[in-house]
Amino acid sequence: xxxIRNPLRIGSMGAHCRLMNVVITGGPSSEPIDQVRLITNRxxxxxxxxxxxxxxxxxxxxxxxxxxxxxxxHPRASYFDRNEDLQRMLGEIKESKSVNVVLHAxxxxxxxxxxxxxxxxxxxxxxxxxxxxxxxxxxxxKPKVIAGLRAYFPNAFIVGWKxxxxxxxxxxxxxxxxxxxxxxTDACVINGPAFGDGFGFCTTxxxxxxxxxxxxxxxxxxxxxxxxxxxxP
Numbered sequence: 001x002x003x004i005r006n007p008l009r010i011g012s013m014g015a016h017c018r019l020m021n022v023v024i025t026g027g028p029s030s031e032p033i034d035q036v037r038l039i040t041n042r043x044x045x046x047x048x049x050x051x052x053x054x055x056x057x058x059x060x061x062x063x064x065x066x067x068x069x070x071x072x073x074h075p076r077a078s079y080f081d082r083n084e085d086l087q088r089m090l091g092e093i094k095e096s097k098s099v100n101v102v103l104h105a106x107x108x109x110x111x112x113x114x115x116x117x118x119x120x121x122x123x124x125x126x127x128x129x130x131x132x133x134x135x136x137x138x139x140x141x142k143p144k145v146i147a148g149l150r151a152y153f154p155n156a157f158i159v160g161w162k163x164x165x166x167x168x169x170x171x172x173x174x175x176x177x178x179x180x181x182x183x184x185t186d187a188c189v190i191n192g193p194a195f196g197d198g199f200g201f202c203t204t205x206x207x208x209x210x211x212x213x214x215x216x217x218x219x220x221x222x223x224x225x226x227x228x229x230x231x232x233p
Contacts, residue, residue, distance in 0.1 A: 020060045020225055021099045023090070023153070024052050025106035027067030029083050033113050033137065036127045043107035045070025047214050051103055052076075054218035058226070065089055067106060083108045087145050090152050101225045102158045104146055105189070111139040150184040157225060158185040164194035169207075176202040189217065 026048015030040040049072045052064040064077040065086055080086040086106065093099065115138040116123040123135060146160050160179055164172050172195050176188035181204070190200040190207075198212040201220065211217040 020055070020101055021095075022052075022055050022060050022062045022101045022103070022225070023065075023093065023099055023156075024048055024055075024062060024103045025065045025086060025090075026051070027070035027072075027106060029067050029086065029106065029108045030069060030081055031109045031112045031142075033116060034123075034126060034128050039109065039111075039113065040067075040069055041107050041109075043067065043070070044072055046072040047105050047217075048072075049074050049077075050214045051105065051218045051221065054215070054222050055101075055225075058222055060222075060225075063093060065106070083142055083145055087148065090145070090149070093152070096152050097155055099153045099156045101221075102149055102153050102156045103221065104149060104159065104185075105161050106145075107161075107163075108145055109142055112142050114138045114140045144183070146179070146183050146185065157187070158183075159187045159189060159221070160185050162188050162190045163192040164190075165192055167194045169195055169200075173200070173202055173207050176200075177204060177206065180204055 026043075027045030028041045028043040030038045032038050045066045048064065048066055048070075052062045052074065055062045062076075064074060066073065066077045066079055068079040068081050078089060080089060086108070116128060117136045117138065118132040118134070123132065128135065149158050160183065162172065162176050162179055164175065172190050172192075176190050179185065179188050180202075186203070188202045190202055191198070198210055199214075199217045200207050201209040201211070201217075209220065211220060
C-alpha cells in the first residue's frame with residue numbers, strides 16, 4: 001500500500017488566519033517503584049520539541065509540557081513527572097477556552113505500582129534492598145489523561161497519539177477511530193511497527209494522510225491548524 005500524501009485541503013498563514021493558542025505535550029511520564037527506582041518508557045521528547053518549534057516559527061503561542069526524563073529538552077518547556085502532574089498543569093492553564101489546538105503526544109504511563117512484594121512480605125516504599133532474590137510488582141491501570149482533554153479545552157482541535165507494536169495497519173486505524181469516539185477528540189496520529197514507516201493522520205473517516213518524518217508531520221499539523229480549527233472563524 002502506497003502512503004497517502006496529504007490529500008486533505010489545508011490552509012496557509014495569511015490575512016484571514018489569526019495567531020493560535022497551542023498546547024503540546026511530549027515525552028514520557030514515570031511511576032515510582034520506591035523512592036529511588038521508577039518505571040518509564042523510551043519516549044525521548046524529540047517530537048514534542050519539533051512540534052512546538054514548528055508552531056513558534058509561525059508566530060503562534062505555544063505551551064509545551066515535557067516529561068522530566070526526556071532526552072530532548074527546551075528552555076521554554078515546563079516539566080512533569082507523573083500523569084497526575086501533567087493533568088494538574090493542564091487544568092491550571094488560564095483561559096483554557098481560548099486554546100485552539102492541543103497536540104497530546106506525551107507517552108504516559110498506563111499503570112502505577114500499588115505494591116512491591118518479596119514473597120508474602122511487603123518490600124516497603126523507601127529503597128528496596130538488593131538482598132531480595134525475587135520481587136513482584138503489583139500494577140493497577142491509571143486513568144487516561146486524554147479522556148479529560150475535551151473538558152479542559154472545549155473549543156480546541158485535539159489530536160491524540162496511538163503507537164502499536166503488533167497487529168495490522170487496519171487494526172491500528174480502527175483503534176485510532178475508537179480513541180476519537182471515546183474521548184471526543186478530533187484526530188489521532190498513529191505510528192509504530194503496526195503502521196510501518198513514518199506517521200499516519202486519522203480522523204473518524206479513517207487514515208487521511210501519512211508522513212515519513214517528524215518535521216513533515218509537524219509542518220502538516222501547523223498548516224492544518226491554520227486552515228481552520230475548531231474555535232477559529
